Amino acid sequence: MTSATYAFARAYELPIRRVIEGPASAAPDADPSAAETTEQGLPYTGDGLLVNSHPDFDGMPNREALRRDRGVAGCEGKGHAVGQTTVCATG
Numbered sequence: 001m002t003s004a005t006y007a008f009a010r011a012y013e014l015p016i017r018r019v020i021e022g023p024a025s026a027a028p029d030a031d032p033s034a035a036e037t038t039e040q041g042l043p044y045t046g047d048g049l050l051v052n053s054h055p056d057f058d059g060m061p062n063r064e065a066l067r068r069d070r071g072v073a074g075c076e077g078k079g080h081a082v083g084q085t086t087v088c089a090t091g
Contacts, residue, residue, distance in 0.1 A: 002043065002045060003043050003045070005043070006042060006043035016039055016042060017052050018039075018042065018044070018051055018052060019050060019051060019052055019053060020044055020046075020047070020048045020049070020050060020051070020062050021048045021049045021050075021051045022041060022044045022046050022047075022048040023046075023048065047061065047062055047063060048061070048062060049061060049062070050062055050065050053065070057069075
């Protein structure tokens with residue numbers, strides 16, 4: 001989430017859900033058990049582990065999940081369905 005996206009969501013009272021859990025040092029006073037339900041430390045724009053995502057991605061580093069997601073999108077764009085046993089080259 002960018003700072004601009006965060007400001008927009010706050011201005012229009014839209015729900016904000018943490019999707020990347022940053023290191024504890026990003027919010028030194030934060031209670032780790034409350035990190036997923038509070039806005040403390042937001043917007044967080046760094047790297048970290050995915051939370052509140054799809055079960056296949058939760059706990060995965062955000063950069064790795066992005067690479068996997070791009071690979072899946074590349075296969076779907078070539079006529080392959082997700083879950084289909086097919087090797088495709090992206091790019």
